[in-house]
Amino acid sequence: MVTSIRAHLVSIGDELLNGRTVDTNSGFIQRRLMRRGVAVEAVAVVPDRAGRITAALDAVPEEALAVVTGGLGPTRDDLTAETVAAWAAVPLREHEGVARHLRGYWCEVRGFPYAENLVKQGLLPDGLDALINPLGTAPAMVGELRGRTLVLLPGVPQELRALWPSVEAWLGEHAGLGEPPPGLLRRTVRFSEPGLAKATEALRARHPDLVWSWWLTRWGVDVQATAPSPAVPWPSGLEADLEAVLGDRVYAADLSELNEVVQADLIARGRTVAVAESCTGGLLGAALTEIAGSSACFLGGALTYADAVKTAALGVAPATLAAHGAVSEETAREMAVGCRERFGSDHALSITGIAGPDGGAPDKPVGTVCVGLASAGAAYAGRYLLGPYRYRNRELSVSLALDALRRHLATGADPFAGSGGETRR
Amino acid sequence: MVTSIRAHLVSIGDELLNGRTVDTNSGFIQRRLMRRGVAVEAVAVVPDRAGRITAALDAVPEEALAVVTGGLGPTRDDLTAETVAAWAAVPLREHEGVARHLRGYWCEVRGFPYAENLVKQGLLPDGLDALINPLGTAPAMVGELRGRTLVLLPGVPQELRALWPSVEAWLGEHAGLGEPPPGLLRRTVRFSEPGLAKATEALRARHPDLVWSWWLTRWGVDVQATAPSPAVPWPSGLEADLEAVLGDRVYAADLSELNEVVQADLIARGRTVAVAESCTGGLLGAALTEIAGSSACFLGGALTYADAVKTAALGVAPATLAAHGAVSEETAREMAVGCRERFGSDHALSITGIAGPDGGAPDKPVGTVCVGLASAGAAYAGRYLLGPYRYRNRELSVSLALDALRRHLATGADPFAGSGGETRR
Numbered sequence: 001m002v003t004s005i006r007a008h009l010v011s012i013g014d015e016l017l018n019g020r021t022v023d024t025n026s027g028f029i030q031r032r033l034m035r036r037g038v039a040v041e042a043v044a045v046v047p048d049r050a051g052r053i054t055a056a057l058d059a060v061p062e063e064a065l066a067v068v069t070g071g072l073g074p075t076r077d078d079l080t081a082e083t084v085a086a087w088a089a090v091p092l093r094e095h096e097g098v099a100r101h102l103r104g105y106w107c108e109v110r111g112f113p114y115a116e117n118l119v120k121q122g123l124l125p126d127g128l129d130a131l132i133n134p135l136g137t138a139p140a141m142v143g144e145l146r147g148r149t150l151v152l153l154p155g156v157p158q159e160l161r162a163l164w165p166s167v168e169a170w171l172g173e174h175a176g177l178g179e180p181p182p183g184l185l186r187r188t189v190r191f192s193e194p195g196l197a198k199a200t201e202a203l204r205a206r207h208p209d210l211v212w213s214w215w216l217t218r219w220g221v222d223v224q225a226t227a228p229s230p231a232v233p234w235p236s237g238l239e240a241d242l243e244a245v246l247g248d249r250v251y252a253a254d255l256s257e258l259n260e261v262v263q264a265d266l267i268a269r270g271r272t273v274a275v276a277e278s279c280t281g282g283l284l285g286a287a288l289t290e291i292a293g294s295s296a297c298f299l300g301g302a303l304t305y306a307d308a309v310k311t312a313a314l315g316v317a318p319a320t321l322a323a324h325g326a327v328s329e330e331t332a333r334e335m336a337v338g339c340r341e342r343f344g345s346d347h348a349l350s351i352t353g354i355a356g357p358d359g360g361a362p363d364k365p366v367g368t369v370c371v372g373l374a375s376a377g378a379a380y381a382g383r384y385l386l387g388p389y390r391y392r393n394r395e396l397s398v399s400l401a402l403d404a405l406r407r408h409l410a411t412g413a414d415p416f417a418g419s420g421g422e423t424r425r
Numbered sequence: 426m427v428t429s430i431r432a433h434l435v436s437i438g439d440e441l442l443n444g445r446t447v448d449t450n451s452g453f454i455q456r457r458l459m460r461r462g463v464a465v466e467a468v469a470v471v472p473d474r475a476g477r478i479t480a481a482l483d484a485v486p487e488e489a490l491a492v493v494t495g496g497l498g499p500t501r502d503d504l505t506a507e508t509v510a511a512w513a514a515v516p517l518r519e520h521e522g523v524a525r526h527l528r529g530y531w532c533e534v535r536g537f538p539y540a541e542n543l544v545k546q547g548l549l550p551d552g553l554d555a556l557i558n559p560l561g562t563a564p565a566m567v568g569e570l571r572g573r574t575l576v577l578l579p580g581v582p583q584e585l586r587a588l589w590p591s592v593e594a595w596l597g598e599h600a601g602l603g604e605p606p607p608g609l610l611r612r613t614v615r616f617s618e619p620g621l622a623k624a625t626e627a628l629r630a631r632h633p634d635l636v637w638s639w640w641l642t643r644w645g646v647d648v649q650a651t652a653p654s655p656a657v658p659w660p661s662g663l664e665a666d667l668e669a670v671l672g673d674r675v676y677a678a679d680l681s682e683l684n685e686v687v688q689a690d691l692i693a694r695g696r697t698v699a700v701a702e703s704c705t706g707g708l709l710g711a712a713l714t715e716i717a718g719s720s721a722c723f724l725g726g727a728l729t730y731a732d733a734v735k736t737a738a739l740g741v742a743p744a745t746l747a748a749h750g751a752v753s754e755e756t757a758r759e760m761a762v763g764c765r766e767r768f769g770s771d772h773a774l775s776i777t778g779i780a781g782p783d784g785g786a787p788d789k790p791v792g793t794v795c796v797g798l799a800s801a802g803a804a805y806a807g808r809y810l811l812g813p814y815r816y817r818n819r820e821l822s823v824s825l826a827l828d829a830l831r832r833h834l835a836t837g838a839d840p841f842a843g844s845g846g847e848t849r850r
Contacts, residue, residue: 016468017455017464017465017466017467017468018455018456018459018464018465018638019451019452019453019454019455019456019457019459020452020456020638020640021640022447022448022449022452023447023448024447026444026470027444027445027447028444029444030442030443030444031443031444031445032444034443034444039442039443040442040443041442041471041472041477042442042469042470042471042472042477042480042481043441043442043468043469043470044467044468044469044470045451045467045468045469045470046466046467047466047467052466052467055484056467059480059484213439213443215440215443215445215446216446217445222445275707275728277707277710279714280711280714281707281710281711281713281714281715281719281723282700282702282706282707282708282709282710282711282714282726282728283707283711284707285702285706285707285710285728286705286706286707286708286711286819288706289704289705289706289707289730290706290816290819292780292781292782292783292815293783294706294730295730295731298706298730299730299731299734300727300728300729300730300731300734300738301707301727301728302725302726302727302728302738303700303707303710303725303726303727303728304725305714305719305720305723305724305725306720306724306725309724309725309768312767312768313725313727313767313768342737342738343734343737343738355717356717357717358717358718388560389583390717391583391715394711394715
């Protein structure tokens, strides 16, 4: 069954409006609801003030689901429960199960005094039920008021995440939340957003009944296709057709990250890697050590920002630098070879480029990046033209290097053949 | 003068509602407006759909300032300009200055075709003026329509940030944006949030009429005090009293970042730096090369994750590793000394630690981090105990290393005396 639930989020908290706290709860709820086929129509962020909370509740269409986060804490500026009660013209009433949990666990076991601030958290707008919070004192509150399905959640991210499975179960029983429709996800590198749109254009035209979307990530572009309902049969062979179009640019069909995929592959094969970085200044090494367990495959690296250091630390020939420049496939290849020899690793990756905003030249504009890869008996390099932004150029350079190693591990072949030297974003 | 501007933000974009993109623009705008004494009352996040955008505009109170971000791009799903025009019942009209800029710079210089998608970006709702975007094709649009002051901005974060100073200037001239109320900001390192609260407790009690706040940052904790209005006289000597309490943990009294402060100081003194990193795997180098111009002071570094590499690449004595372990002040000091010698830099920083979640021991629990610093004729090291989280431990290790260099540059003294070895977070 596919639901026709319309979801609106209301995030409550002064800290969300003064630029200090980024609202990560909304993204979490959006992703979880999307997995169940529910699209969020809008998010309202409002301060801990009754008038603003009431206005946000009024703005939720009737028959919609409103997921309200924050303002359920024990202090006087936590106004959500009493404001919802006033908005629905119902009294606050002590919820027996919550009161029992607060007095039992929080007072008797944990030793909190059963004082006003704890009593307050057992009071729910009449008509709402409670879901017990496994990590804190504030329960989730769920039910229907004024024609809307309401879910009130504490704003503490860990508590919200711990309560969410209970919320989903409740929504399934009481609000018609269905199983997710069939769909597929592919995570790709070396595509721009328009590039992926173009590559998938014909396929999307052949399957206009599916919901297609794609979006930028840290590593590249993700693409997703979802059936709008189980009544639409899932097209057989779509996975294969899509992979024929995306080719070896796909690094995951689940939510894995590219650095995670490469690390797992290296460890599974018992291989080691070292890095030689110029314009990324350490970002590639940082990505390869971000996930616990990296010491099983990452040996180390050389940050060779200055040209003299490329020669001293990696053995890049001054003649190579003079003839081709620091940003060249030749230099990238020598950096990788020198790095592999010095660190004694199975593989070595190198990056040298012009991150910007300065340092560009007509034949090597800002965004020119060369990536090198050395393995036993072979070394490869590719050249790419990225964009104008320093931050994104450094991020994408790391992605290109990790991806080169990923494909080389899979095939043993030159990962730059046919792609290096021509990729434009 | 303090303004009575009421600000509402409207963030437009499907990607902000499917859990894929975190809205960082709102926080940026909130912080910038707060500096000018303007509090944001609410944020609405809506998809690229005319009906939803219109509803969000309707919800902005009359006489308020609405800062609308996103949906100004060249494609058909970018609906902001035409939706605002329809909402205000005004035509779209070609803006002469924008059209000239698009045809001149983007077509003649950059070689883009003057096609429909570019023409579209020169069309503004009649009554709005344009601020030219220095980084992209979408201008900001500013003016008054239906009693609200409107600022429409492209959603690309870099472009929005590049346009913001022009927006503030325009708001000062046309919308009564005043100077901020008196206040002070101090950015600190080596404080936890409760630690800073405790350190400032007495001072805050002596000045209860000021608005005090503090919050976590990438580097440490920021603290701010603001007069609620210019009618409250600014207490003389508060700056000195606060600095007496915060001491040398303050790295900025403005919005500068710690890596920016260190880079500027190195360049001003004509000094160079190199790095030797273990548990941070390149994050320190990445921080020191994040900001354009870093090649003037950053020479390079060694990522020495494996112990054998610490010896081979930096000359750390095997006896030191055997006697004290890889995570020790002794090893950190030898890493820094070896790094400085090999890279020929004026200063070298080193980091070796247990980022977690595994690898802890009773005498060296997860979160133990040693930082080293070598300069001409002297080498220092300090030991810190951070927390249980890998991500934050790596981030704070970078902060501690940068801060050690910052203080050493200022005093020439041992930056770890009295602080290393005892800092607990």
